[in-house]
Amino acid sequence: xxxxxxxxxxxVPKGSAVPRVNTVLGAVPVDELGIVAIHEHIGYGxxxxxxxxxxWKTPEQRYEETVPKLRQFHEYGGGTFVDATGICxxxxxxxxxxxxxxxxxxxxxxxxxxxxxxxxxxxxxASVEYLTEQFVHEITVGIGSTGSRAGVIKVGxxxxxxxxxxxxxIYRAAARAAVRTGVPILTxxxxxxxxxxxxxxxxxLPLDRVLFGHADDGPNAPKTPHAWILEQGGRIGFxxxxxxxxxxxxxxxxRPRRERLQHFISLVDQGxxxxxxxxxxxxxxxxxxxxVKGHTVNYIFEQLIxxxxxxxxxxxxxxxxxxxxxxxxxxxxx
Amino acid sequence: MTGIPASSSxxxxxxxxxxxxxxxxxxxxxxxxxxxxxxxxxFDVTIDRAEVFDVIAAALHDFREHxxxxxxxxxxxxxxxxVRLYEALSRATGVHIIASTGMGPEEMLGGYFLTPQTNPPTxxxxxxxxxxxxxxxVEGMVVPRLERRAAAGLVVTAAxxxxxxATEESLFRGAARTALTTGVxxxxxxxxxxxxxxxxxxxxxxxxxxxxxxxxxxRDAIAAAAPAEVARLGAYVALxxxxxxxxxxxxxxxxxxxxxxxxxxxxxxxxxxLLSSSSVAVAKGHDAPSVALHHVxxxxxxxxxxxxVRDDDVRRMVVDNPRTLLTVR
Numbered sequence: 225x226x227x228x229x230x231x232x233x234x235x236v237p238k239g240s241a242v243p244r245v246n247t248v249l250g251a252v253p254v255d256e257l258g259i260v261a262i263h264e265h266i267g268y269g270x271x272x273x274x275x276x277x278x279x280w281k282t283p284e285q286r287y288e289e290t291v292p293k294l295r296q297f298h299e300y301g302g303g304t305f306v307d308a309t310g311i312c313x314x315x316x317x318x319x320x321x322x323x324x325x326x327x328x329x330x331x332x333x334x335x336x337x338x339x340x341x342x343x344x345x346x347x348x349x350a351s352v353e354y355l356t357e358q359f360v361h362e363i364t365v366g367i368g369s370t371g372s373r374a375g376v377i378k379v380g381x382x383x384x385x386x387x388x389x390x391x392x393x394i395y396r397a398a399a400r401a402a403v404r405t406g407v408p409i410l411t412x413x414x415x416x417x418x419x420x421x422x423x424x425x426x427x428x429l430p431l432d433r434v435l436f437g438h439a440d441d442g443p444n445a446p447k448t449p450h451a452w453i454l455e456q457g458g459r460i461g462f463x464x465x466x467x468x469x470x471x472x473x474x475x476x477x478x479r480p481r482r483e484r485l486q487h488f489i490s491l492v493d494q495g496x497x498x499x500x501x502x503x504x505x506x507x508x509x510x511x512x513x514x515x516v517k518g519h520t521v522n523y524i525f526e527q528l529i530x531x532x533x534x535x536x537x538x539x540x541x542x543x544x545x546x547x548x549x550x551x552x553x554x555x556x557x558x
Numbered sequence: 559m560t561g562i563p564a565s566s567s568x569x570x571x572x573x574x575x576x577x578x579x580x581x582x583x584x585x586x587x588x589x590x591x592x593x594x595x596x597x598x599x600x601f602d603v604t605i606d607r608a609e610v611f612d613v614i615a616a617a618l619h620d621f622r623e624h625x626x627x628x629x630x631x632x633x634x635x636x637x638x639x640x641v642r643l644y645e646a647l648s649r650a651t652g653v654h655i656i657a658s659t660g661m662g663p664e665e666m667l668g669g670y671f672l673t674p675q676t677n678p679p680t681x682x683x684x685x686x687x688x689x690x691x692x693x694x695x696v697e698g699m700v701v702p703r704l705e706r707r708a709a710a711g712l713v714v715t716a717a718x719x720x721x722x723x724a725t726e727e728s729l730f731r732g733a734a735r736t737a738l739t740t741g742v743x744x745x746x747x748x749x750x751x752x753x754x755x756x757x758x759x760x761x762x763x764x765x766x767x768x769x770x771x772x773x774x775x776x777r778d779a780i781a782a783a784a785p786a787e788v789a790r791l792g793a794y795v796a797l798x799x800x801x802x803x804x805x806x807x808x809x810x811x812x813x814x815x816x817x818x819x820x821x822x823x824x825x826x827x828x829x830x831x832l833l834s835s836s837s838v839a840v841a842k843g844h845d846a847p848s849v850a851l852h853h854v855x856x857x858x859x860x861x862x863x864x865x866x867v868r869d870d871d872v873r874r875m876v877v878d879n880p881r882t883l884l885t886v887r
Contacts, residue, residue: 269670270668270669270670270673270674270675271595271596271668271669271670272636272667272668272669272670272671273668273670274700274702274703275635275636275668275670275690275700275702276670276690277693277697277700277706279703280703280704311596311599312596312599312668312669341669341672341673342669343596344594344595344596344599344668345594345595345596345665345666346594346595346596346597346599346600346843347596347599347600348596348665357601357602358600358601361601362601365601368599382673383673383678383679384679443677476676476677511703512670513675
């Protein structure tokens with residue numbers, strides 16, 4: 225895609241520090257992010273899936289499945305890949321570092337959990353204070369012994385459609401960590417958002433620091449109060465683009481392509497462009513499930529951006545969606 | 559089955575099958591490295607393999623000096639089990655190490671088993687657990703996402719203290735099916751009702767003498783006369799918290815435990831008694847009792863002897879019974 229000129233949007237006064245984003249290879253200036261895939265996975269598996277050898281692959285297979293997708297992403301003009309794989313879901317920072325270094329794609333890793341039901345017992349039993357320390361440590365000191373710092377915090381709603389007590393503890397800890405460190409929050413699912421919004425307000429976190437994600441998938445879009453979330457000041461993630469009923473073997477969260485696109489365009493038309501983010505939530509090489517054949521992060525370039533153009537969005541709008549909005553969202557707020 | 563005649567009675571250790579008559583005194587329910595699932599990712603937990611090795615090796619050396627021959631690591635497949643570390647420890651100390659497959663209670667399971675990526679997210683049924691555990695006996699225990707090593711020597715599982723959950727019933731049934739298929743024994747930790755939990759595995763058609771019921775030195779089990787009932791049903795009565803009473807008042811004291819042992823022997827159940835301490839050589843993410851791995855041999859056996867338990871009965875409880883249980887059928 226053609227990038228809109230960046231010069232006009234740069235208003236960094238002389239001598240002031242440029243906003244930063246934590247990537248697995250270190251902090252980068254926000255202006256270097258380029259086109260961002262805001263919610264993706266190098267590889268995701270439910271905790272415990274590592275015990276089931278049916279999913280195992282050799283490192284050769286892993287790199288073979290992953291590197292070409294990231295290189296293609298880079299060649300299409302993709303700059304940054306935000307990995308939303310939670311602490312217990314097979315998040316593998318050293319692997320991400322090698323992938324980033326060899327493909328040139330910035331990779332932002334997360335701290336946090338995809339949902340309470342993916343937090344293993346050590347964390348499931350933990351207090352809000354302990355979880356906050358875990359997140360803050362991973363954002364400001366590093367993840368394990370890797371030295372890499374998390375750039376976003378992942379939270380989510382457990383299977384079942386309502387926030388559990390553990391989900392709420394994780395949201396509150398994430399809110400506190402976001403306030404303390406300035407990194408934003410990505411959510412898995414935007415259903416049942418009232419308790420989430422209450423928690424963020426109580427903790428003093430501005431809602432533009434929260435991306436309410438998976439607001440667009442088949443089963444959850446009808447249950448997600450998009451207008452209400454936008455009224456509260458939250459951002460909305462249409463970040464499962466490509467999980468569509470047109471696929472050869474669609475997953476249960478698939479949605480017809482046109483329906484999702486029209487839904488998205490309707491929100492743009494209502495003036496919500498600055499609150500919207502889009503991504504594909506694909507796995508480069510799934511860890512504990514078969515994955516979805518034919519779906520990759522490059523759906524963004526191969527299908528979504530052409531579809532958005534076809535729906536009448538101009539280049540400046542597309543740049544806002546994939547460059548400016550994510551840059552504003554990901555910048556660490558001081 | 560390297561170098562062992564097919565006709566021999568064998569036990570599966572982390573270094574491969576060994577003749578059952580070489581086990582010596584067996585600590586049948588212990589933990590070498592115990593890690594609460596997830597603690598390996600915690601910002602305040604470090605696992606220094608060399609340091610962990612030193613601590614466990616010291617415990618194994620002490621155990622050996624007190625006459626111990628074999629340790630059963632009963633933590634299952636998802637609570638810190640580290641097969642390669644155990645291989646190195648066994649070689650370095652000369653103590654046989656038998657590691658276990660299995661999982662439980664439900665609270666200790668990963669989301670993969672409880673909320674799978676299906677719609678609806680139905681927890682795993684017994685057959686799938688049986689498949690997972692059986693592979694660990696037939697094909698070898700996993701080093702997650704990397705490789706399989708030696709065969710698991712037993713299947714362990716546990717029920718919640720508040721009573722067996724539906725998924726725990728699946729775990730118990732899956733463990734029993736694994737034992738039936740592979741010939742290794744099952745070691746269960748009961749939840750609220752020992753006899754009920756035992757009946758679940760017996761309901762799968764598993765002979766009772768292939769089952770050890772752990773936790774029977776809990777005060778509530780003793781009050782309910784569960785140890786004698788479990789023995790009467792033909793399963794092994796694991797009094798497996800020997801020496802932990804200083805740390806955990808839910809369990810009987812060693813003096814009370816010695817009385818229980820004497821009663822069980824008098825009732826004719828000596829062939830069903832197992833003694834162990836549930837010691838934890840290295841704990842990560844949780845507190846562990848301070849009891850030593852050698853406590854049964856160094857402290858409890860002398861206590862039993864002073865109470866009049868005969869040497870041959872001691873030998874049955876610490877050598878013969880665990881050997882019979884652990885021998886692959």
